[in-house]
């Protein structure tokens with residue numbers, strides 16, 4: 001048996017491997033410098049071009065780009081008319097922003113439990129948590145696998161609620177042949193550097209609904225309109241605009257838009273490589289009885305953002321914390337996605353208690369995210385597998 005690096009053995013690799021990393025090429029750099037030499041740094045032609053491109057890629061009718069994925073969730077909630085006293089159902093296994101967007105609007109996030117094989121929100125649990133106050137469901141395509149959009153749409157529309165799909169992980173994913181972005185009432189994307197496509201920061205909301213589209217535009221920019229059809233009074237002249245609601249400044253710069261446009265040229269390539277790596281991981285880990293492999297959703301043709309390694313603690317003489325530390329000593333840097341949102345102190349102070357979603361809490365205790373990004377070499381992937389096997393062999397309870 002190989003001696004673990006954490007116990008003084010030789011690490012699987014000499015240099016650190018990070019869990020995620022952006023891929024920027026010369027075309028990206030040229031696209032950004034072109035904007036820097038142009039007349040518009042913000043609100044210029046790249047914004048329209050990016051919105052058109054996102055519609056073309058996803059098949060959605062309308063796209064509104066904004067400063068980041070959190071802003072996208074916020075304006076989506078505002079466009080859905082969410083306010084004080086409303087409830088918004090979401091999953092605990094997500095980044096806090098998926099629930100915070102409800103709080104921004106004065107609404108209360110309600111947490112539905114997950115399916116413990118796919119780790120996505122469980123439509124059955126969503127149905128159980130629907131009340132008269134439910135205004136929206138924020139469903140997260142966790143790791144990039146699409147939620148059961150058709151079933152969730154049916155549950156929402158029965159009760160007059162809006163389905164917002166948080167697609168921060170799932171750009172490039174198709175559900176039953178349709179692209180994420182074109183199916184739910186509204187879908188949000190994030191272009192943070194760890195996501196599949198980046199703009200440094202950036203976000204977008206996609207919808208097929210014109211009314212939502214108009215409201216998204218308003219809330220992105222102060223609640224101000226220059227469209228006479230949306231004004232309360234008659235125009236006083238060519239300079240005239242009106243603030244008709246309370247919005248934010250969530251605009252995206254042309255610098256970000258140019259980078260995202262250039263990155264989208266590589267989406268197919270990014271997607272293909274991520275699929276290859278996931279396939280190799282799945283093959284290797286499905287042979288290890290101490291590891292649970294996340295179940296593939298057959299309806300989802302997935303561009304995977306995260307790869308979750310789930311250990312079976314009852315079969316190992318090490319817990320997640322120890323496994324994570326052993327991986328780090330082998331120079332494989334992992335991460336954990338996610339601490340159940342309601343377990344954060346801020347949520348605890350709001351009255352959310354441990355035990356609310358038992359499947360989500362059990363998942364959190366057993367997982368870590370392995371390196372997964374476009375630029376990983378085959379050797380990097382084999383190093384990760386090697387490290388996992390080495391650690392499992394050392395801690396196997398036989």
Ligand SMILES: *Cc1c(COP(=O)(O)O)cnc(C)c1O
Nearest residue numbers: 068069070095097168190191192
């Ligand atoms: C990254 C992320 C967000 C927030 O996106 P930002 O662009 O970082 O604001 C929201 N939801 C999920 C699931 C995410 O992973």
